[in-house]
Amino acid sequence: MEKKNSAILMIIAPEKFRDEELNHPREVFTSQGAEVTVVSTKTGIATGSYGHKENVLKTLDDVAGDTFDAVVIVGGGGSQHYLWDNKKVHEIARRHHSMGKVVSAICISGAALAKAGLLGGVEATVWKSDDTMKVYADNKVKFVDKPVVRSGKIITANGPAAAREFGQTIMSAI
Numbered sequence: 769m770e771k772k773n774s775a776i777l778m779i780i781a782p783e784k785f786r787d788e789e790l791n792h793p794r795e796v797f798t799s800q801g802a803e804v805t806v807v808s809t810k811t812g813i814a815t816g817s818y819g820h821k822e823n824v825l826k827t828l829d830d831v832a833g834d835t836f837d838a839v840v841i842v843g844g845g846g847s848q849h850y851l852w853d854n855k856k857v858h859e860i861a862r863r864h865h866s867m868g869k870v871v872s873a874i875c876i877s878g879a880a881l882a883k884a885g886l887l888g889g890v891e892a893t894v895w896k897s898d899d900t901m902k903v904y905a906d907n908k909v910k911f912v913d914k915p916v917v918r919s920g921k922i923i924t925a926n927g928p929a930a931a932r933e934f935g936q937t938i939m940s941a942i
Contacts, residue, residue, distance in 0.1 A: 774802040774942050777836040779857060780822065781846025782808045787816035788928045789842045789874045796935030802942075807831055809850050817844050828856040837942045839864045843875020843895065843927070851880045852903070858884035865921065870941045872923035874934050876900050881922070882907040892924040893917040 776797050780790055790806070797804050808814050808824045815821055839861055841851060851857050861884045865871045873881045878894035881887050887909040894900045894911065904911050915930035916923065916937050923941060925934035 774837045776802050776804050776838045776840060777831060778804055778806045778840045778842060779851065780806060780808050780814055780842045781844060781850040782810050782814045784817050784844050784846030785814065785842050786844035786875055786928050787818045787820035788931050789844060792931035793840060793935030796932060796939060800939050805831065832856060832860060838870035838872060838938050841873040841877040841880050843877040847877045851877060852883055861886060868921060870921050870923060870938055872938055874925040874931065875927045878924045879903040882909050886922060890922055891917055891919045893926045894924060895927045
């Protein structure tokens with residue numbers, strides 16, 4: 769598939785998402801001609817952990833029926849509160865996975881994929897914390913301590929230092 773025609777959905781928390789986990793992969797995507805749509809649980813200004821302001825024009829509900837080449841769940845502290853247990857995030861991730869599309873998460877957001885039922889028995893990484901490791905253990909995820917892990921069309925990364933490699937791995941999987 770030609771990369772320039774790729775459509776990528778990036779899901780962020782409305783507050784405390786990791787700035788570089790949104791911006792660095794997005795730079796990789798757009799540099800290769802992909803169209804990026806950023807959504808959250810509500811529209812308006814979303815604020816990153818380090819002050820990045822993102823004007824969110826669409827909610828998860830607005831894109832629930834749309835199809836993208838890749839779904840990217842951005843990490844940061846807000847992810848645990850807004851995205852891990854969000855049924856719409858789970859539905860979007862499961863639907864895209866069932867269609868053979870790329871489904872991915874960085875930092876602590878791997879827990880959202882685990883809670884969506886997509887990581888059972890799958891090799892994946894995550895930002896290591898008591899909470900994320902418990903979610904991975906409870907959902908029988910095969911944790912791999914590497915910056916980026918690709919298991920078929922599921923891609924996980926362990927944090928901000930891996931953000932660019934994460935973006936490049938997603939593009940190579942599309």
